[in-house]
Amino acid sequence: MEPLSRRNAPATALEGAEPVRTRLGVSPNHASFRVGVLRTHLLTALAAHAAAARTGATAQVRVRWDDTDPSRTDRRHEPDLLTELADVAQIPVTDADLRQSHGAPRYRQALAHLQESGVIRDEGGTACLDIAAADHVLKRRGQDPEGATTHAAVNTRVQLQPAQARVRLLRSDGRALWHLASVVDDLHQHTTLIVRGSDKTNATAIQVRLFQLLDAARLPAFLFLPRLRDTDHAPSRVAALIEAGIRPSALRWYLAEPFLAPTPGAGPQTFTQLAARLRDPLPAGSDARFDQQRLAALDRKLSGALHNSIARDELRRAGATAHPRVLDWVVDHYRRPLPHQRRLCALLDEGTHAYEPPPPRAAEAVRWLERRLRGEAEAPPPPDLAWVLTGETNLPGLGPGVDRLPDELLKARLIAARQALSRASAASMR
Known part of the structure; x- marks a missing residue:
């Protein structure tokens, strides 16, 4: 040399x-x-x-x-x-x-x-x-x-x-x-x-x-x-966290957070944004243990503020296979962690789903959706609209912007909801 x-x-x-x-x-x-x-x-x-x-x-x-x-x-x-x-x-x-x-x-x-x-x-x-x-x-x-x-x-x-x-x-x-x-x-x-x-x-x-x-x-x-450091129980693998529904953007934020300049609101979402916020020089700090609760809290916070293009990409990578308009609607109107969004995409898929027993205001929700399909001006949707669209009731926050879902999907769900109401009514008269 x-x-x-x-x-x-x-x-x-x-x-x-x-x-x-x-x-x-x-x-x-x-x-x-x-x-x-x-x-x-x-x-x-x-x-x-x-x-x-x-x-x-x-x-x-x-x-x-x-x-x-x-x-x-x-x-x-x-x-x-x-x-x-x-x-x-x-x-x-x-x-x-x-x-x-x-x-x-x-x-x-x-x-x-x-x-x-x-x-x-x-x-x-x-x-x-x-x-x-x-x-x-x-x-x-x-x-x-x-x-x-x-x-x-x-x-x-x-x-x-x-x-x-x-x-x-x-x-x-x-x-x-x-x-x-x-x-x-x-x-x-x-x-x-x-x-x-x-x-x-x-x-x-x-x-x-x-x-x-x-x-x-x-x-x-x-x-x-x-x-x-790993937790006391077992090594924490990235694949297991992603499979459990943690957003890649949230994991990036969690990993980089101690080395970033403070920023209000949800943290940086992309590699480029993280690099722009990196402290110079990197703080030496002290060792820490992986905190899954902290990661989950950041994931919930970021889910409500994530840019649509990032949220859409993460939802697709998480395996959501719904109609593109359905997927876009979930990203726009259901800003929750990935497992909740993925579940809603599956429920809104155009296949046939079993309906839970109708909740108290199910009939009102059916009439509300019928009027919306006719283009009539309407007040905010009733809470039980989630049941009409998915057959389930445990989906808080579902409702705004349903007119952007495909008409074919809404009509099919109306038919299924009416049938479920009829079955419930018949059963109550026996």
């Missing part, structure tokens, strides 16, 4: 017209992300796009597959994980081609360069980075590893000297360990921004030395996030 003629500080690595480049290290060991892992990926991408917007540059977010452990790797999971990144987190991924399992030639070349520099020692039959030797080599070159470590960590203080005197770089089978593989991959992808959990702050001193020894054109900036 060519020696450096000039080294920029990490602060300047995120300034100017050069793209802000970051990566998401994804382990394909499950078909769905843990919530805390998705938060790290989301905040990584948001930080890159926010930095690019401030400097007038572009942002590039790449996926790196951490797939060197065959026992924890299943490529069949990769499409599902990419879908969660794209559809739930809305991360605009630039590419997803880098695989650590294909990186052995790069890692061998980097290790050979370190050996030539005289900083590798054999310990128990495996190659280790000798920190004292590394510091000696760097200082002889006029480089300052402790000063570089200080500047590399943007939003927190980190340990300037590694805790261990020697750091293993290879497994016993010769595969590259995390420190070596991550640095070499970041050099390969020209990464300028790395976002990690706060549990990895003390890895910075080791990796900054590797960057300097391997002649990085510039050091990346390092940002650190407090961890979002």
